[in-house]
Every structure is written in C-alpha cells, then in structure tokens.
Amino acid sequence: MAAIEKRTASDGSTSYRVKIRIKGHPTATETFSRLTDAKQWASKTEAAIREKRHFPERQAQRKTLAEAIAKYKAEELPKLAQPQHRERHLSWWNTRLGAYHLSDVRPELINEHMQALAKEAGPSGKPRAASTLRHYSIALTHLLNMASSKWGWIEHAQTDRVQKIAVHNDRVRFLDDDELPRLLDAVAPHEDLNLFVLLALGTGARAGELLSLTWPQVDMKSRSIRLTKTKNGDMRTLPIPAQALPLLAARVRRLDTSLVFPSRKDPRKPIVLRRAWLEALQAAGIENFKVHDLRHSAASYLVQGGASLLAVAELLGHRDLKITRRYSHLAPQHLRDVASRLDEKLGGAR
Template identity: 30%
Template sequence: MPKLKLSKSVVEKIAARDVEIVHWDEALRGFGLRVKPNGTKSYIIQYRSRKTGRSKRQTIGQVGPLISFAAARKEAMRLLSEAAQGGDPVAEKQTARQGKTVSDLASQYLSHHARPKKRPKSVANDISMLNGIILPCMSTRLVAEIGHSDVQALHNGLADTPYRANRTLALLSKMFELSIRWGWRSDNPAKGVERFPEEKRHRWLSEDELSRLTRALDEHPNQTAASAIRLQLLTGARIGEVLTAKWQDFDLNRGFWIKPSHHTKQKRTEHLPLSGTALALLSSIKAGMDADDELVFPGRVAGQPIKDLKRFWKAVLREAGITNYRIHDNRHTHASHLVSSGLSLPIVGRLLGHTNPLTTQRYAHLADNPLREAAEVMASKLAR
C-alpha cells in the first residue's frame, strides 16, 4: 500500500480509485487514510496487539467537518501509544459495544473459574464478597468503564476491616485479570492499588490453657465434635480438612492420613504421618461406628459431615476460661509447641502442608529455647 506524508492538503487532493486503497502516513507509523471507490475517506489506525499478536484496525472518523486532520492525527497518536504500551483499543471498543457489566463478569468468574477450580469454602467466600461488597457498588457498571480510581475508592471504603478489604481487592484483581483473557478489556484497574497492612494473628495456647481446653473437651456432651478438635490439635490440620475426612483417607496400619487434593488448601495430595495418640483416637472413633460409615465425623444429616462448630466452640472456651481464641488457632498451637520443643521450621512446615517457608517463619522466635540450650553446651564445657 502506498505511503505518503499525510497532511490536510494531501488528504483533500487524494482521488478515489476503482478499488479501496489505504494511504499510510510516512511520519506516524500505523496512521492512514482509507479511500473507498465511492470517494468516502476515513482516518484509520492499524497496530499489532502485544497480547495476542493479531493485527487490529480501527476507524477514527470520516474526513469532513466533524473531525479535522489535526484532531484525527492526535487521536491516532493516543491510540497507537496505548497499543504500544500493551493496550488494545479495538478490544476495548468491542467490549463497550457488547455492554458487558461487572455483574456479567461476576457470573462468568464463578462459572468459569471459581466453581471448577476452587474449594467450596473459597467459592462461598467469593460469593459473600461479591454480593455484600462488590456488586452493590458496581453491578451495572460496564467492565470497560471501571477505572483504577473506582477500585481504589472501594478498597478505601473498607479501611475499618483491612483483611476483608485486601481479600476483596484480590478478588477484583483476579476477575479483571480474567476479563483481559476473555477480551472484555485490555488492562487490570486493580493493579497498583496498595493493600492495607495486616496484623497477623499470633495466638496459641500455653501449657496451662491447653490443659484447661483438654478438660473442657472431655466434659462436653458432644464427644463427636470434641474428637474433631482433638484430631485437629494432634495433627495441626485445618478444621475443614478434619470435618470432611473420610475413613478411606486413613491408613491406620501404616499410620498415615492421605489428604485428598480437593480437601487441601494447596490442592495437592498430602501424606501426613499420625502419632500413636492420633491413631488411638481414630481407632476408638471407628470402633463406635458402623462398618459402612464413610465419614469420620458425621453430622445430623445422613451422609453429611458436621457443618458448624460455633456453638460448641463457644461453650468449650467458656468452660475452659479461654478468650480471644479461634478454632483455626489450634493449628498455630500445634505448630508453636512443635517449634518450641526443638523441631526445625522446615519439618513443621511440611507437617502443616506449607508450600512457602515464609508462612512457617512466624514461629521462628519460638525456637529460642532450643537455641539457648545449644549455646549453653559450650559454656558448660568451658566452666568445667
């Protein structure tokens, strides 16, 4: 296709031919003038998408009184600059024309990503954030219209609950990341929004508190729920993993709990060695059940595990005189007592199923006593 140094006077002089032809500007690569056989002239741009590698073409406007050459060239520079930085103006225009809303994005996120790939509890958390926070603010807004300032304002509005605010931001970021893959927009407006600082919980039970909790568990009438807590304390497992456990997941002869991937947070099968006490607990539970029972901790509904331990847990804590302590903190109690007893952080991390060593690092200061005892070895030799 011919190249010219386009200008207002050149555009006016170009004549139509018997076929459509595009004259590309020598000075601004990707900017051109399309001339149809009927004489209609239009300013256009053409670029290659950096994400897909496909060539895209977009019409800026028809030559005439509504848009001058200078205005058309300025708009071409803006669009081509956006494309050069990884944007896709054509895709954004198509998205705006399709009218995809944030509500549409939420529905497709749940059906195409969350439900097929995430644990049921995680899906439930996503739905809670969508229905309680995100959709009330922007359900009818077009996906292509949501800007960085919109996401920032939503995040800032949740400053009183920083943990919830950051989880909501992460959900929005994932949704918009997927919207780029689906061709609904070209960028992620949640990128660059700074998260609120989060205070990590460092709550676990002392020896005395652990003793009081054990007595309260022994005295509670619901021993099925009490045994679930006992198994959690003995293994450091997440309570969801405990409650959904099936007898087929345990090899009591070899002393292993084979956690299936769809029950673990990391979505991978884990082989957890069981202590003698844990094996004895499981054996006693199994002895009191029918041979065809599948669930270790069945609930009131046949075929369903225990769903909720809130009332039970409040009663146990009240009886034990323990405050500011959650069921999930039993996992921290398990880990902290292992570390303070001298076990290494990598070993504790493997028992807990951590994939990131930094997750286990929160217990590092508890290893002080074993280190101090080791330091005293040389001191005692010198003293002698």
C-alpha cells in the same frame, strides 16, 4: 484449538464449557447449556481470533461484573476450601458494582469502594479488620485476573494498581500446659467438635481444610489425610494423629455426602461449629482464643519439641518461611543445643 468439556452438576443438569487456546492470544472460554451453541461459538470465536477480529476489550465492554461473578461462582468457587467466604465477598461487590461493565471496573473505582467498605461497620457493629478488608480485595482482583488470563474477557486487568492492604498478623496464641487439657475435656462430649479439635491440634491444618475434608481424602490404612483444597493451592499429606484415629474409624459415613463433617441441615455443606466452640471455650475458662489458634498451638508444640522450622513449614503448608519464623522464639533450648555443637567443634580443633 477449541476444546469442549461436558459437565454435569449435582442437580443433574448438563453444561458444555468451551476453551480456545491459540498461541499468542489469551485463552477464550464460555459455557453453554446446549452442545450446538457451544460448537457454534467455538467455530466463530476461533475464526475471529485467527483473523484478528476477536478483541478482549469488546468483551469487557459487553460483559458486566455480575456476569463475571456468576461465571466465577460456577467455575472457581468449588475449587476453594471455604467457598462461602469468597461467595459472601463477591456478593458485596455484586451489590455495589454488578451493573458495571468490566471495562468500567477500573482500579480507581475499586479503591474508592474499598475505602467506603473500611468506614462501614461489620456484622459486629465495629469497623472491619484489615485482614477482612484484604479478603474483599482479593476476591475481586482474583476474579478480574481470571477474566483476563483465563477467560479472555479483559485485555489488561490492572489489578497491580488496586491499593494493597497491609495486614500485621504476628499473633501467636497457643494453649499452655494448663489450658490444653481443659479444652480437650470441654470438647469431648461433642462428637464433631472433639474430632475437629484433635485433628487441628494433631496436624496443624486450617479450619477450612478440615471442614471441607471428604472421605476419599482419608486413608485409614496409611493413617494419612490428603488435603486437596488448601489456601495456597498446594496439596499436602498429613498423618492422622493417634488420638483421632479411633474417632475417624468409628464415624458413620453418610450416603448423601462425602464430607467428613457434613451439616445436619444440608449435608452438601460443612457443619458450623461456632456455637459449640464458644460453649467449649466458656466451659474450659479459656479467653482470647480463636479457632485458628489451634493451628498456632500445633506449630508451637512442634517448635518447642525441637522440630525444625523447615519441617513445620512443610507440615503447615507455608510457602514462605518468614511466616513460620514467628515461632522461632519458642525454641531457645533447641537453638542452644545447635550452638553447643559449634562449641564442640571449636573445642575439638584446639
């Protein structure tokens, strides 16, 4: 059956999204600016599907990658915690392959361009890291999967044949007992950065999750934050650390945005803290430390304090406990305490 959803953009413009779900067929979707066009397309497409005249491969031969990217940006990007990164990756693909029809965007072509990307120098003048290349690949494969399973533009995405990029992300860098107070002192004069760092260290949340945070997600009564835009798509609730609570309570809420960390130039977008962050690191005399290492620090402090890996995984939003196990070496005393209980059990049995 066809369903038509009316949507209103931030600029006040209206669009109508049609979604046709028929058992045994991929979902067909399309968006129109006029309700009349939406109804006509819905009627014709539903009839074609039932009469077996609707073939996704024909859509793939008509639709270009540029059209798919435009649709993805309109419908999927707003759901992401850091849409600007995905948008940048898709823009790269749009420049290279935007004119290609979806039927021609095959795994061999994608792999060829990924190899070329790996040889290109990034903004820093150095080759892109494996983790960065992986994000470019994920951006395109997710779009193609949407075009296949959700939009019905492709019959088979074949993204399983796109070359996988191995990323060895075993880095665990955290602030030691000497660095922690130095960093906190360095960020204190900067209102936005100070609150951001306290939340990151006190919750273990990702930078993107915090920068996309909105006031409706903050519950001052229960002292909790409800994260809705997360990396793995799972919502989770985090307690607000005591040090950040008064800063949040005293923070001025702007009328032109719901963001907790809005940009001063464009309040619809999150603030960019890179310059203030680098200045704080320099003032604190801390080297080889990234924003994401605040998350590592939070996890490390929890494990060192005796928290179970399962509890840490739940707080950080890890679906796979293997990711959390990278911190297990930080809890030797905790493991010794657990092992001592076995000794007591055995001793009591004699």
